[in-house]
Amino acid sequence: MKILVLIGNVPDTTTKVKFNADKTAFDPSGVQWIINPWDELALTRALELKETSGSAIESIFVANVGRVETEGTLRKALAVGADEAIRIDADPKDAFYVASQLAQVANGFDLIFAGIEASDYNGAAVGGMLAELLGIQSVSAVSGVQIENGLLKISREIDGGSQLLGMSLPLLAIVQKGIAKEPRIPAMRGIMMARSKKLTVIAPLEVEVLTSIVTFESPAPKAACKMVAEDQAKELIRLLHEEAKVL
Amino acid sequence: MSVLIYTENWDGKFKKVSYELASYATKLAAEMGVTVSAISLGPVEESELAKLGNYGITSVMSAPCSNYTSLDNQAIATAVAAAAKKVGATVVILAQSNLGKAIAPRLSVKLNAGFVSGVQGLPVSLQPFTVKKMVFTGKAFAKTTIHTAIKVITLAPNSFGIVESPVQSTIEKFDGGLSDADFTTKIESTNKVTGKVLLTDADIVVSAGRGMKAAENWGPIEELAGLLGAGLACSRPVSDEGWRSHGEHVGQTGKIIAPNLYFAFGISGAIQHLGGVSSSKCIVAINKDKDAPIFEAADYGIVGDVFKVLPQLIEAVKENKS
Numbered sequence: 001m002k003i004l005v006l007i008g009n010v011p012d013t014t015t016k017v018k019f020n021a022d023k024t025a026f027d028p029s030g031v032q033w034i035i036n037p038w039d040e041l042a043l044t045r046a047l048e049l050k051e052t053s054g055s056a057i058e059s060i061f062v063a064n065v066g067r068v069e070t071e072g073t074l075r076k077a078l079a080v081g082a083d084e085a086i087r088i089d090a091d092p093k094d095a096f097y098v099a100s101q102l103a104q105v106a107n108g109f110d111l112i113f114a115g116i117e118a119s120d121y122n123g124a125a126v127g128g129m130l131a132e133l134l135g136i137q138s139v140s141a142v143s144g145v146q147i148e149n150g151l152l153k154i155s156r157e158i159d160g161g162s163q164l165l166g167m168s169l170p171l172l173a174i175v176q177k178g179i180a181k182e183p184r185i186p187a188m189r190g191i192m193m194a195r196s197k198k199l200t201v202i203a204p205l206e207v208e209v210l211t212s213i214v215t216f217e218s219p220a221p222k223a224a225c226k227m228v229a230e231d232q233a234k235e236l237i238r239l240l241h242e243e244a245k246v247l
Numbered sequence: 248m249s250v251l252i253y254t255e256n257w258d259g260k261f262k263k264v265s266y267e268l269a270s271y272a273t274k275l276a277a278e279m280g281v282t283v284s285a286i287s288l289g290p291v292e293e294s295e296l297a298k299l300g301n302y303g304i305t306s307v308m309s310a311p312c313s314n315y316t317s318l319d320n321q322a323i324a325t326a327v328a329a330a331a332k333k334v335g336a337t338v339v340i341l342a343q344s345n346l347g348k349a350i351a352p353r354l355s356v357k358l359n360a361g362f363v364s365g366v367q368g369l370p371v372s373l374q375p376f377t378v379k380k381m382v383f384t385g386k387a388f389a390k391t392t393i394h395t396a397i398k399v400i401t402l403a404p405n406s407f408g409i410v411e412s413p414v415q416s417t418i419e420k421f422d423g424g425l426s427d428a429d430f431t432t433k434i435e436s437t438n439k440v441t442g443k444v445l446l447t448d449a450d451i452v453v454s455a456g457r458g459m460k461a462a463e464n465w466g467p468i469e470e471l472a473g474l475l476g477a478g479l480a481c482s483r484p485v486s487d488e489g490w491r492s493h494g495e496h497v498g499q500t501g502k503i504i505a506p507n508l509y510f511a512f513g514i515s516g517a518i519q520h521l522g523g524v525s526s527s528k529c530i531v532a533i534n535k536d537k538d539a540p541i542f543e544a545a546d547y548g549i550v551g552d553v554f555k556v557l558p559q560l561i562e563a564v565k566e567n568k569s
Contacts, residue, residue, distance in 0.1 A: 128351070129356050177486075217388040225545045230550065231559070234559070
């Protein structure tokens with residue numbers, strides 16, 4: 001079985017988000033880049049599966065769409081244990097553009113992992129689009145993946161509960177929280193080994209851009225918090241009822 | 248030309264968000280000067296389908312086949328695409344929910360449509376079709392133009408609201424053109440918590456963090472939520488510790504919610520947590536640390552001991568109700 005994990009290169013989640021002067025582009029100055037948190041959990045689970053399933057999983061590939069600056073993120077994925085990386089050399093323009101680029105390398109994988117969304121543009125789209133482009137089944141809100149005797153068992157979250165599914169391969173699993181506990185931290189040995197692992201760079205296809213961001217806006221500044229004394233719970237309820245009108 | 252919504256149901260009843268979609272689509276269709284229809288998949292009774300008319304939907308297509316309850320992504324996307332083609336939909340709207348997020352991207356590829364998820368409120372312009380969405384998990388918004396003739400969007404929960412505008416609606420059976428073999432998602436078991444308020448559907452959410460100190464201290468949180476008919480949520484450390492299930496985790500890597508009222512007990516308000524709740528209409532924070540960042544995001548706050556404040560709040564809510 002061959003696994004592909006889609007990797008997004010995103011600003012560290014503690015980043016203070018800034019834009020250029022006319023608010024048309026994200027300002028990347030001083031930003032630390034990380035693997036999109038859900039993609040990192042997906043990779044962690046893929047690595048655990050490879051370690052525990054004997055020889056069932058032959059390799060784990062990671063792939064992203066990005067310029068050379070994003071290779072640090074792919075190298076980190078290799079350093080924690082992915083076997084090979086693929087980078088499609090283009091600026092990610094929108095979700096359909098990214099999914100279309102990934103579709104040219106995603107054929108032939110049995111199991112593809114995508115994060116449920118990316119923490120930058122919160123698009124929640126690439127995984128589903130890629131599955132559709134490849135013509136394969138997808139399951140979303142996946143919180144667990146097991147391989148039992150070559151069969152795939154998937155847990156997914158549904159409204160007010162969860163389900164265990166039996167799925168056939170190939171499959172694209174769109175994963176969320178719960179799929180793996182803690183992401184792995186690369187060890188020195190892993191970092192050294194990652195340098196010699198294969199990272200293939202592929203030229204992008206010409207793909208039409210379907211959506212584009214016109215401007216960014218920062219959220220409206222919040223009014224100061226109205227403080228209520230510790231022993232005045234009743235007053236708080238009155239305010240919520242009469243002033244905020246939310247009770 | 249028309250606007251189409253995909254109305255999600257849960258145990259045969261429409262989810263609250265389906266009525267919000269109906270209200271939203273009715274307003275959008277009026278602005279565009281086109282008709283509005285809905286597609287419902289899975290067994291939903293006629294009386295329930297007719298409720299969509301209260302929110303302005305004139306035409307309801309229903310495919311009652313029980314196969315759809317497996318929430319098979321490929322099959323549902325195929326059926327919604329068929330419905331969109333049948334009514335000549337130029338805008339297809341789904342909820343920004345677990346299911347909507349699963350279906351909408353696939354659907355957009357099928358329809359050669361541009362897709363924007365998590366749209367907040369009505370488009371800021373129709374020509375070009377430009378919508379506002381949250382980005383960087385609540386730290387900013389982006390106005391995004393969709394260039395294609397057909398548009399697919401998912402609507403952020405509670406970003407428009409439910410508006411009644413009763414019309415006479417027609418209900419017709421719809422055949423998605425699928426056979427049993429097209430449903431390849433096999434459910435082996437379902438663990439459904441019944442009788443609880445859906446976190447993503449809840450008007451009020453009661454949430455608690457590490458300040459609760461241990462899993463066994465959740466009694467008053469559950470009691471307060473019960474009294475308010477609220478959904479239960481927690482911060483990331485709480486679900487990581489296993490005190491509460493991952494399903495309750497709200498924040499950047501958990502669920503993103505937008506209730507009318509959000510209570511944060513013993514939650515310091517790390518930037519990642521605020522990302523998941525900042526769209527709430529009103530935030531109430533109770534924390535012993537007066538410098539906790541949660542107070543910068545909150546509308547109302549109490550600096551104090553959660554274990555002292557909770558019983559008082561419970562009493563006050565009981566009084567307020569009676």
